[in-house]
Amino acid sequence: MLTLNSLQMNKLCVFGFVIFTLLLLTVKSSSAQNSRDDLHDGPLIHNFGRHVDLPNAELKTNTDMVYKVAFEILQALREPTRPHMRLEAAARFMNMHAHAGVPTENLQLSIVLHGGGTRAAMTNEAYRKRYEVDNPSLPLLHALSDAGVSIYLCEQSRVLNGAGVDEIATPVKSALSAMTAIVNLQEEGYHFLTY
Known part of the structure:
Protein backbone atom coordinates (compact mmCIF):
# COMPACT_ATOMS: atom_id res chain seq x y z
CA MET A 1 0.00 0.00 0.00
CA LEU A 2 1.29 3.47 -0.96
CA THR A 3 1.51 5.99 1.87
CA LEU A 4 2.59 9.59 1.75
CA ASN A 5 4.23 11.41 4.60
CA SER A 6 3.14 14.96 5.48
CA LEU A 7 6.03 16.58 3.57
CA GLN A 8 5.08 14.71 0.39
CA MET A 9 1.42 15.65 0.90
CA ASN A 10 2.34 19.32 1.32
CA LYS A 11 4.43 19.26 -1.87
CA LEU A 12 1.61 17.56 -3.75
CA CYS A 13 -0.93 20.16 -2.53
CA VAL A 14 1.35 23.07 -3.45
CA PHE A 15 1.99 21.56 -6.89
CA GLY A 16 -1.76 21.09 -7.44
CA PHE A 17 -2.48 24.65 -6.31
CA VAL A 18 0.18 26.07 -8.66
CA ILE A 19 -1.19 24.11 -11.64
CA PHE A 20 -4.77 25.17 -10.82
CA THR A 21 -3.74 28.84 -10.51
CA LEU A 22 -1.84 28.76 -13.81
CA LEU A 23 -4.82 27.20 -15.60
CA LEU A 24 -7.18 29.75 -14.08
CA LEU A 25 -4.94 32.66 -15.10
CA THR A 26 -4.60 31.28 -18.62
CA VAL A 27 -8.38 30.98 -19.03
CA LYS A 28 -8.98 34.43 -17.50
CA SER A 29 -6.29 36.05 -19.66
CA SER A 30 -7.65 34.36 -22.77
CA SER A 31 -11.25 35.45 -22.14
CA ALA A 32 -10.16 38.99 -21.21
CA GLN A 33 -8.17 39.20 -24.44
CA ASN A 34 -11.17 38.01 -26.45
CA SER A 35 -13.47 40.60 -24.88
CA ARG A 36 -10.94 43.39 -25.48
CA ASP A 37 -10.85 42.63 -29.21
CA ASP A 38 -14.44 43.91 -29.67
CA LEU A 39 -13.91 47.16 -27.76
CA HIS A 40 -13.63 50.46 -29.61
CA ASP A 41 -11.77 53.54 -28.45
CA GLY A 42 -13.25 56.97 -29.20
CA PRO A 43 -14.35 58.55 -31.44
CA LEU A 44 -14.97 61.50 -29.08
CA ILE A 45 -13.15 60.58 -25.88
CA HIS A 46 -9.99 58.55 -26.32
CA ASN A 47 -8.50 56.22 -23.68
CA PHE A 48 -11.80 56.18 -21.76
CA GLY A 49 -15.32 54.93 -22.39
CA ARG A 50 -14.44 51.97 -24.56
Whole structure:
Protein backbone atom coordinates (compact mmCIF):
# COMPACT_ATOMS: atom_id res chain seq x y z
CA MET A 1 0.00 0.00 0.00
CA LEU A 2 1.29 3.47 -0.96
CA THR A 3 1.51 5.99 1.87
CA LEU A 4 2.59 9.59 1.75
CA ASN A 5 4.23 11.41 4.60
CA SER A 6 3.14 14.96 5.48
CA LEU A 7 6.03 16.58 3.57
CA GLN A 8 5.08 14.71 0.39
CA MET A 9 1.42 15.65 0.90
CA ASN A 10 2.34 19.32 1.32
CA LYS A 11 4.43 19.26 -1.87
CA LEU A 12 1.61 17.56 -3.75
CA CYS A 13 -0.93 20.16 -2.53
CA VAL A 14 1.35 23.07 -3.45
CA PHE A 15 1.99 21.56 -6.89
CA GLY A 16 -1.76 21.09 -7.44
CA PHE A 17 -2.48 24.65 -6.31
CA VAL A 18 0.18 26.07 -8.66
CA ILE A 19 -1.19 24.11 -11.64
CA PHE A 20 -4.77 25.17 -10.82
CA THR A 21 -3.74 28.84 -10.51
CA LEU A 22 -1.84 28.76 -13.81
CA LEU A 23 -4.82 27.20 -15.60
CA LEU A 24 -7.18 29.75 -14.08
CA LEU A 25 -4.94 32.66 -15.10
CA THR A 26 -4.60 31.28 -18.62
CA VAL A 27 -8.38 30.98 -19.03
CA LYS A 28 -8.98 34.43 -17.50
CA SER A 29 -6.29 36.05 -19.66
CA SER A 30 -7.65 34.36 -22.77
CA SER A 31 -11.25 35.45 -22.14
CA ALA A 32 -10.16 38.99 -21.21
CA GLN A 33 -8.17 39.20 -24.44
CA ASN A 34 -11.17 38.01 -26.45
CA SER A 35 -13.47 40.60 -24.88
CA ARG A 36 -10.94 43.39 -25.48
CA ASP A 37 -10.85 42.63 -29.21
CA ASP A 38 -14.44 43.91 -29.67
CA LEU A 39 -13.91 47.16 -27.76
CA HIS A 40 -13.63 50.46 -29.61
CA ASP A 41 -11.77 53.54 -28.45
CA GLY A 42 -13.25 56.97 -29.20
CA PRO A 43 -14.35 58.55 -31.44
CA LEU A 44 -14.97 61.50 -29.08
CA ILE A 45 -13.15 60.58 -25.88
CA HIS A 46 -9.99 58.55 -26.32
CA ASN A 47 -8.50 56.22 -23.68
CA PHE A 48 -11.80 56.18 -21.76
CA GLY A 49 -15.32 54.93 -22.39
CA ARG A 50 -14.44 51.97 -24.56
CA HIS A 51 -17.51 50.35 -26.08
CA VAL A 52 -18.76 47.48 -28.21
CA ASP A 53 -20.26 48.09 -31.65
CA LEU A 54 -23.65 46.36 -31.93
CA PRO A 55 -25.10 47.24 -35.36
CA ASN A 56 -27.68 44.42 -35.15
CA ALA A 57 -29.25 45.52 -31.86
CA GLU A 58 -33.01 45.13 -32.02
CA LEU A 59 -33.68 48.56 -30.52
CA LYS A 60 -32.14 50.81 -33.12
CA THR A 61 -30.27 53.95 -32.09
CA ASN A 62 -32.15 57.04 -33.20
CA THR A 63 -29.41 59.06 -34.86
CA ASP A 64 -31.70 62.08 -35.38
CA MET A 65 -32.62 62.44 -31.72
CA VAL A 66 -31.03 65.01 -29.41
CA TYR A 67 -29.74 63.08 -26.40
CA LYS A 68 -30.04 65.39 -23.39
CA VAL A 69 -28.76 63.14 -20.64
CA ALA A 70 -27.52 63.88 -17.14
CA PHE A 71 -25.53 61.38 -15.12
CA GLU A 72 -26.05 61.62 -11.37
CA ILE A 73 -22.96 60.19 -9.69
CA LEU A 74 -23.16 59.71 -5.95
CA GLN A 75 -21.21 56.51 -5.22
CA ALA A 76 -17.82 56.65 -3.60
CA LEU A 77 -14.79 55.49 -5.53
CA ARG A 78 -14.31 51.75 -5.20
CA GLU A 79 -10.66 51.86 -6.15
CA PRO A 80 -8.86 55.14 -5.45
CA THR A 81 -6.21 54.32 -8.07
CA ARG A 82 -8.67 53.98 -10.99
CA PRO A 83 -10.97 56.54 -12.68
CA HIS A 84 -14.50 56.63 -11.28
CA MET A 85 -16.42 53.90 -13.09
CA ARG A 86 -19.51 56.11 -13.50
CA LEU A 87 -17.47 58.79 -15.25
CA GLU A 88 -16.31 56.00 -17.56
CA ALA A 89 -20.01 55.24 -18.22
CA ALA A 90 -20.58 58.85 -19.31
CA ALA A 91 -17.59 58.64 -21.67
CA ARG A 92 -18.92 55.32 -22.99
CA PHE A 93 -22.32 56.93 -23.63
CA MET A 94 -20.68 59.69 -25.68
CA ASN A 95 -18.43 57.32 -27.63
CA MET A 96 -20.94 54.57 -28.41
CA HIS A 97 -23.59 57.02 -29.62
CA ALA A 98 -21.12 58.96 -31.76
CA HIS A 99 -19.86 55.65 -33.16
CA ALA A 100 -23.47 54.67 -33.93
CA GLY A 101 -23.89 57.82 -36.02
CA VAL A 102 -25.41 60.35 -33.61
CA PRO A 103 -24.00 63.79 -34.52
CA THR A 104 -21.82 65.34 -31.82
CA GLU A 105 -24.12 68.35 -31.51
CA ASN A 106 -26.96 65.95 -30.61
CA LEU A 107 -25.05 64.61 -27.60
CA GLN A 108 -25.75 67.02 -24.74
CA LEU A 109 -24.48 65.53 -21.50
CA SER A 110 -24.19 66.85 -17.98
CA ILE A 111 -22.80 65.18 -14.89
CA VAL A 112 -23.88 65.95 -11.34
CA LEU A 113 -21.39 64.79 -8.70
CA HIS A 114 -22.44 64.58 -5.06
CA GLY A 115 -22.08 62.39 -1.99
CA GLY A 116 -19.24 59.92 -2.48
CA GLY A 117 -18.81 61.08 -6.08
CA THR A 118 -17.38 64.37 -4.77
CA ARG A 119 -13.88 62.92 -4.42
CA ALA A 120 -13.64 62.33 -8.17
CA ALA A 121 -13.70 66.13 -8.64
CA MET A 122 -10.64 66.84 -6.49
CA THR A 123 -7.38 68.34 -7.72
CA ASN A 124 -4.34 66.08 -7.75
CA GLU A 125 -2.93 67.81 -4.68
CA ALA A 126 -6.14 67.40 -2.65
CA TYR A 127 -6.57 63.80 -3.80
CA ARG A 128 -2.94 62.96 -3.01
CA LYS A 129 -3.42 64.16 0.59
CA ARG A 130 -6.20 61.64 1.05
CA TYR A 131 -5.10 58.69 -1.10
CA GLU A 132 -1.35 59.19 -1.69
CA VAL A 133 -1.84 59.08 -5.49
CA ASP A 134 -2.87 61.59 -8.15
CA ASN A 135 -6.58 61.74 -8.97
CA PRO A 136 -7.04 59.09 -11.69
CA SER A 137 -10.41 60.65 -12.66
CA LEU A 138 -8.89 64.03 -13.48
CA PRO A 139 -7.76 63.21 -17.06
CA LEU A 140 -11.22 61.76 -17.70
CA LEU A 141 -12.94 64.86 -16.29
CA HIS A 142 -10.85 67.02 -18.64
CA ALA A 143 -11.59 64.74 -21.61
CA LEU A 144 -15.33 64.86 -20.87
CA SER A 145 -15.24 68.64 -20.52
CA ASP A 146 -13.27 68.96 -23.78
CA ALA A 147 -15.99 66.87 -25.48
CA GLY A 148 -18.63 69.38 -24.34
CA VAL A 149 -19.89 67.64 -21.20
CA SER A 150 -20.88 69.98 -18.36
CA ILE A 151 -19.75 68.76 -14.94
CA TYR A 152 -21.38 70.09 -11.77
CA LEU A 153 -20.46 69.49 -8.14
CA CYS A 154 -22.90 69.75 -5.27
CA GLU A 155 -21.44 72.40 -2.96
CA GLN A 156 -23.28 70.87 0.00
CA SER A 157 -21.43 67.58 -0.60
CA ARG A 158 -18.12 69.39 -1.11
CA VAL A 159 -18.42 71.07 2.29
CA LEU A 160 -19.65 67.91 4.04
CA ASN A 161 -16.75 65.94 2.49
CA GLY A 162 -14.30 68.46 3.95
CA ALA A 163 -13.00 69.73 0.60
CA GLY A 164 -12.08 73.37 0.12
CA VAL A 165 -13.13 75.37 -2.94
CA ASP A 166 -9.47 75.39 -4.03
CA GLU A 167 -9.39 71.57 -3.86
CA ILE A 168 -11.83 71.13 -6.76
CA ALA A 169 -10.47 70.61 -10.28
CA THR A 170 -11.00 73.25 -12.97
CA PRO A 171 -13.44 71.60 -15.38
CA VAL A 172 -15.92 71.16 -12.51
CA LYS A 173 -18.54 73.87 -11.96
CA SER A 174 -20.30 74.44 -8.64
CA ALA A 175 -24.01 74.02 -7.98
CA LEU A 176 -25.85 75.09 -4.83
CA SER A 177 -26.81 71.46 -4.35
CA ALA A 178 -27.26 68.27 -6.35
CA MET A 179 -31.00 68.65 -5.84
CA THR A 180 -30.90 72.12 -7.40
CA ALA A 181 -28.81 70.92 -10.34
CA ILE A 182 -31.10 67.93 -10.95
CA VAL A 183 -34.28 70.04 -10.90
CA ASN A 184 -32.74 72.71 -13.15
CA LEU A 185 -31.43 70.16 -15.66
CA GLN A 186 -34.76 68.31 -15.70
CA GLU A 187 -36.52 71.62 -16.39
CA GLU A 188 -34.14 72.04 -19.35
CA GLY A 189 -35.26 68.64 -20.70
CA TYR A 190 -32.43 66.40 -19.48
CA HIS A 191 -33.14 62.74 -18.74
CA PHE A 192 -31.40 61.51 -15.61
CA LEU A 193 -29.35 58.35 -15.27
CA THR A 194 -28.50 57.69 -11.63
CA TYR A 195 -25.34 55.78 -10.83
